[in-house]
Amino acid sequence: MTQDTQHRASLTPLMELVAADMERINELILSYARSHVDTVEELARHLIDSGGKRIRPMVTLAAAALFDYDGELHIPLATSVEFLHTATLLHDDVVDESDMRRGRKTARLIWGNQATVLVGDYLLAQTFRMIVRTELKPALRLMSDTAAILAEGEVWQLTTQHDVSTSLEDYMRVIEAKTAALFAAAAELGAIVAERPQAERAALNAYGHALGMAFQLVDDALDYAGETGSLGKAVGDDFREGKITMPVVLALQRAAADRTFLIAALEGGEADDAAFARALEIMQRHDAITDTIAEARKFGQRAREALAVFAESAARAALSEAVDFCIQRVS
């Protein structure tokens, strides 16, 4: 279980493990995106067709595979995780006024903010319809709790925007709510569907939580350290929007002379390309991005450790390698 930092991790083991199930999930996604209202279906499909890696439902499937689960209910549960995530993305794009998502125009640019908000509501309702049909009470509880936590996390993030007094602890709690909670639920659903004891549910929840934290930390680092093409969105978006992420919090703590410049830019002043370049240089000088990635590695380590209670298997290995893959996106 030690991490081989030289090894280039890949999502392939995870993808191969769940390939057959993912086809069924893709079908179910399309069937729940249907609507007799044309705009609903077109808009939902635009986002769904633009893909994404679908890591969250893969985590649910692999977690169920840990227990050799051979029923049918992991399919709608994994799909519901992706649906909840998708609904969130639609509203995120409206809130962030984003123009690009996964390298394509956002739905709100094509259909407008109004329809995008309402189709997000439709997808949220479809998420619950899907879970209700499984009749699994613990899944319903977990996913309805998670949906509430997610929404709270999004509002919280909004209130920290442009607020340079945001602490590292605040930031951590925001990403816990807006990202880690859904990864945690995705993993825990694997134990729920296989009707495993509480300790195993907790272990998978801890795995998903740590994976989600690592994932978001890396995302936030990539917004400074990445390349525009690979992210599907523009590097520097967070900076221009005054989002207070870990690289920003660290830079604010450590930059003495440059603090005034950073505060002015983040509070809503000048945040053009030149300002971004200067901010980037300040962050690099103070190891703000490197230390964010180091924090992601710590969570990655925790995620792998949480899997230790399970017997060795292809599923466990795939879940473990997925952690490394998420972190190596940035290194």
Next chain:
Amino acid sequence: MTQDTQHRASLTPLMELVAADMERINELILSYARSHVDTVEELARHLIDSGGKRIRPMVTLAAAALFDYDGELHIPLATSVEFLHTATLLHDDVVDESDMRRGRKTARLIWGNQATVLVGDYLLAQTFRMIVRTELKPALRLMSDTAAILAEGEVWQLTTQHDVSTSLEDYMRVIEAKTAALFAAAAELGAIVAERPQAERAALNAYGHALGMAFQLVDDALDYAGETGSLGKAVGDDFREGKITMPVVLALQRAAADRTFLIAALEGGEADDAAFARALEIMQRHDAITDTIAEARKFGQRAREALAVFAESAARAALSEAVDFCIQRVS
């Protein structure tokens, strides 16, 4: 069961019937509006404090009272109906760019569209959390289906906006989805919680559906025939927003010489006070508002008829009078 059109109907019998339960509902509403994120709680409370008549949860309670239901689960179910409605209102205000709601500034004017969208998501998730805790599968099914229908109806309404080719049938299907479905669910929940047979569930669903249709038709008539103060929003809003409601559809069908003016105004041209006054005069000349109210009365009749399968009781009388009250708002 004949309608006494001279009699001034009142909500008082319904309100008195459910008064004790409504206090518990108000407490539960406040407890589910809580959040450790200040903005979430402040925004949710702003809308909740501004009240409204809370007709939908009262319908659920009175429907349960038809069967002398003496359990506890009608409280969270009725609350979930109001919560779903409230979540919808938040997103409606963003979509319609409304400034006033129930005589107060809308949440989006105070906290902005972004937070309002996200708090709407929070309330939607809280709705499901509440129903999940009742562990009533038919309630979960009904309410998750209803939430999806509602969202579809809202998108549909959006696509008919400014579209003067919208037919009366289209309009009816839109209000069925965006309004009647939730009233139908509110009433049916009374039979679900009391574990009554399918026929009684269907009768209450039909009651709620017809009540909801009447309610929306009257609302749409009031937007032309009402007074600004009594509506809590400005008369003429629908016209200015190019909403294609029944008075509009009828006027477009019947106005020969004035059709060009109406089309231009509704398609997004001039819709100022003078244009509204002219549109109103055209509608009155062609009985467009009167006939909308007549249609509401027909649905009112159906709602009362649907109650005929139940034995006479204070609950039945209160539900029946509530229909008249909803219609008499306009006459």
